[in-house]
Amino acid sequence: MLKIAIVILSATISSLATAAEATQMKEADIRSLIIGKTIYLAAPMGGEFPLNYHPSGQVDGSGKALGLGKFIQPTDKGRWWIKADKLCQQFKVWYDGTPMCFDLTETGEGKVKWVRDNGETGTARIGN
Numbered sequence: 001m002l003k004i005a006i007v008i009l010s011a012t013i014s015s016l017a018t019a020a021e022a023t024q025m026k027e028a029d030i031r032s033l034i035i036g037k038t039i040y041l042a043a044p045m046g047g048e049f050p051l052n053y054h055p056s057g058q059v060d061g062s063g064k065a066l067g068l069g070k071f072i073q074p075t076d077k078g079r080w081w082i083k084a085d086k087l088c089q090q091f092k093v094w095y096d097g098t099p100m101c102f103d104l105t106e107t108g109e110g111k112v113k114w115v116r117d118n119g120e121t122g123t124a125r126i127g128n
Helices: 002-021 027-034 067-071
Strands: 035-041 048-053 059-062 075-082 086-091 100-108 111-116 121-124
Touching: 027 035, 027 075, 027 100
Parallel strands: none
Antiparallel strands: 035 048, 035 121, 048 059, 059 075, 075 086, 086 100, 100 111, 111 121
């Protein structure tokens, strides 16, 4: 019984230490992470949904989706900016053109966790 308690305690401490290391990204980190790259959002039903962040401040979802995401072809364009260490974006059609901002946390292995200003969360993979 003591052995099981020690294992559980060790796992808990390890996960708390990992969570403490993950901090919200700052503006410079966000810029180096996304500019000129494709970010693949994990789709709820599987697969990935690509967004291309251009140095000009344009963002588009005109790339080819992967997995189940390929059945929902992305076709919108918009703009992105950074405000108060949050990645913000606004598309022409998606979300009725409503601007939205995200806290980003790098989770390692080229992945980030995002939290939208409305509380929704998800993950993304950083591509080239």
